[in-house]
Amino acid sequence: MLGKLSANRETSNSGDQPRRLFHKHWQRWLGRRAPAANSVTLNHRKLFVIPSLAGMGFVLVIALLWLLGTNYENNLVFALTFLLVGLFVVLPVHTFANLSGLKLQLVEAEPTFAGDYGQARIRLHKSGKRFHERVRLAWPPEEGQLVDVTEGRDGREIRLDLPLVQRGRVRAPRILVESRFPLGLFRCWSWVDLDVEFLVYPQPKSAGPLPLGASTGDGERELAHTQSGDDFAGLKHYQPGDSLRHVAWKQYAGGRDLYSKEYASGSDARLWLDWDLLAGRDVETRLSNLCAWILDAERAQVPYGLRLPGQTVAPALGSAHKTYLLGLLALFPVQGVRA
């Protein structure tokens, strides 16, 4: 339920079994009580209220005042004591009411690079007339954000940061929503699962200059007209040695000769970011290097293609292309394809 990120953190201290067991049960219980959803309205089923540390201090003051009143048989001191007791009785209601009815909606979890902060855009609305003041949202132990939600219809959008260390699709842990309004003596909180999932790209690690012209390939790639490339250029007669993949089977089935399809690409300056160029490094480093190359190439405005084991994307430019390639890197299987 917690997602890969914290699951990995947990395994690092595998010593305390009971704590993990408790944690598991707690999470399961929370999951039943406050199931994951992109839009959550806080209510009595999801909110908890207990006195804060300051509240405990307040209780101590009440106890001391009662002693003062008793020992001096002083009714005004008693009255003050009981007034503070009354305050302590009504406060949790206000603290609870301050969070109850708050609606959280996930707008978007923005993709990011490993080692960076993932940002989730969350919209907060009030569902009733009540304001929600001094609401803190956080992924502990992050500080999170303090917000006052006073607008109704449009609500208020905040960005919540989560440090992400591992690439892949990372399920964010539950979000802590808490408030100590109005006096700080009580703490009301909830663990909200907004079903936030981050797409985390590998951390870019420079692997030197872009591998321009560096080709691992066989001769055919040096031709202007190749059998792989962007644009379909035309047909030529099949010659032995041509890839069977590029045979124009349609035409052949139509009773014509065996043709090979030919593709044209810009020039020889076309850049291939090839998995095999980085042979000898481990999977994650290779992915990190490829990631850095993609960013460099995009910055240099050099069309780039990507070759991964089992997957090839033809060179192109543009942010959509970049995002797509980065996504491929992010979701590349952890163990790699061949060992």
Add this chain to the structure above:
Amino acid sequence: MIQGSANPHGHSQLQTLLPRESLLWIFAAQLAVLLPHFAHLPLWLLGAWTVAVYWRLEVYRGRREIPGRLVKLLAVSLAVLGLVLTYRRWFALEPMVALLAVSFTLKNIELVSRRDALLSLMLAYFLAATLFVFEQTIPYALYGMLCVVLITAALAAQQGKGSARPGRALGLSAKLLAQAVPVMLLLFVVMPRLGPLWAVPQNSAKASTGISDSMSPGDFSELSKSDKPALRISFDGPLPPPEQRYWRGLVYTHFDGRRWSEPDLEQYYASWRRGRGRSQGVSGAAESEQTLPAVGPRYRYQVIQEASHSPWLFSLARPHSETEGVSATGDDTLVYRMPVASRLAYDVRSWPRESLARDEPLSAAEERRHLQLPGSGNPEARAWAQARLAEGMGAEQISTALLDLYHRNFTYTLRPPALGRDSVDEFLFSTRQGFCEHFASSYVFTMRAAGVPARVVAGYQGGEWVEQQEYLLVRQYDAHAWAEIWLPGRGWVRVDPTAAVAPERIRDGLQTAAAEEFMQDALLPLHKIALVTRLRLQWDMINYRWYQTVVSFDRERQEGLLTRLLGEVSPLRLALLLGLPVLLALAALLLWLHLSSRGPALPTVSRLYLRFCRRMARAGFARNPGEAPGDYARRIEREVPRLGPMARQITLAYERAAYGDSGSSAAAERQLRRLLRGFWPRRRARPTSVQSV
């Protein structure tokens, strides 16, 4: 809290830790709480507080650093030194409060994190409460309330800038406290009063006015300048006539030539402190175990005594009290187990003297005590007494002769001439002008010189009857001294020599007896303005009520009130009394939560349409989220033809009512209502619904 947990030690982050409004709120609350305390706290504390606050504000402005350890240590030692020099005794109320105030003050210079702020405000609550230990009057209660509102507002202001706006913080605080009041009232009535758990230091402030433990010439004329209330006495049953209203406080038996005092008092208190003196009289246990006479008490009354800072209480002769902490002395007076530091109420029954007439003579020790005279001095008075004895007069005749002397030659005045060494002689044979203490002193001296056991009694005489509230208001200027002599077979008999000179003093009070001199030193002769006098009486009445209902609400009254409320005080009924309001409040709260979490109310038409949707849903054909009414109706027609026409009509009526012009929409709404009345779609028979449950 968030910022607070971030970095409580970094000085550079101070500004983000405790913002300006946070600090200002704390200082405002502190000042409010400390202000009345400065009346009894040493003045240097005010200076220290100001310096600390100034320093902290300078830190905020970035002109100074939070003081280092050395400076803090210096400040603490200075403060401790100040306390030691100011107070010799530690087990007393003032030094304790001063200690609190000092810790408060010193905390200011290291007010860094949110936690410090909260600690400071918690201390402020406590300090506000100690205010009531000193004073329990209405103004103090109101002021204390104000302090609590301020402190709570300061607490709210710690939450952030939005909450720190003065209006917002105060409003929030007032709202929260107002909601707390019902709980307070309930607990006030119901919570048991346990009585002191251990001995606590009492307010040791010297009595500003009041009768002291000794009497020298001039003391009582001093008292006559004060119109502060001393006692308020309400009666259950008959009232004594004005000339019988002698409120006996204490008895002086020892005369040193100038000053009358009661040496045994010290002893009494020494033994009380050791925990043994509770039921013992001043002069041993002579009369402490007296049996109550068969004849019923003549007067039953309750006395509410202002703080006198001395232990003696005031009552008519032959008092008996069952109020806790009150005991009788052998001298026919009442004492409290400790100095009366704040208003005290006690119930007394007094028997007529005659019913306790004693035949047995005074014990030898008692006789010695009541015949004591200094070895020398005042020869003329002694000679006068001896001469009367030589003439063969008895005790009563000598007394009559002496009173006759006063009546013929003496004047009653608030401004008697000063007396020298032989004060009794000078008064009796040369100045012949005096106030009550002169008459009482000279009378007792002379009677003792004649061999008659006699003593001076100090207390109050008279009182002003307050009509509406039905109590007797005795003021400080009613302070009076008179005498008692021992007559064999009759016991102690009251003799008031002042009555022989100025009977109107006893009958009508001082104001009449010394009209010209009365309150002459007062800045404004307010007592001469009728309206002011009436207003003051009104104010006193309110005070009396306040005291009766709130301040003196003790265990007995609590029981009385609970019995009146519940009929009978049983655990079940108490639980009901406590639980019922709690349940009611809870229900009200839930209702409020429910109502306030709902959005603004929908227009009638929409609600009618939603009713239609609900009925359709119950029939197993719910409207999809976001589906337009028209689409919904068409879908119904398509899928459930039997409901189709009705759904179309209702939807049409709804659309006309909601979007049509005002004329047609009213008619459409009526039509919609009519249609809905007859529309109860039955559930579709579905195979899946059969097997459920």
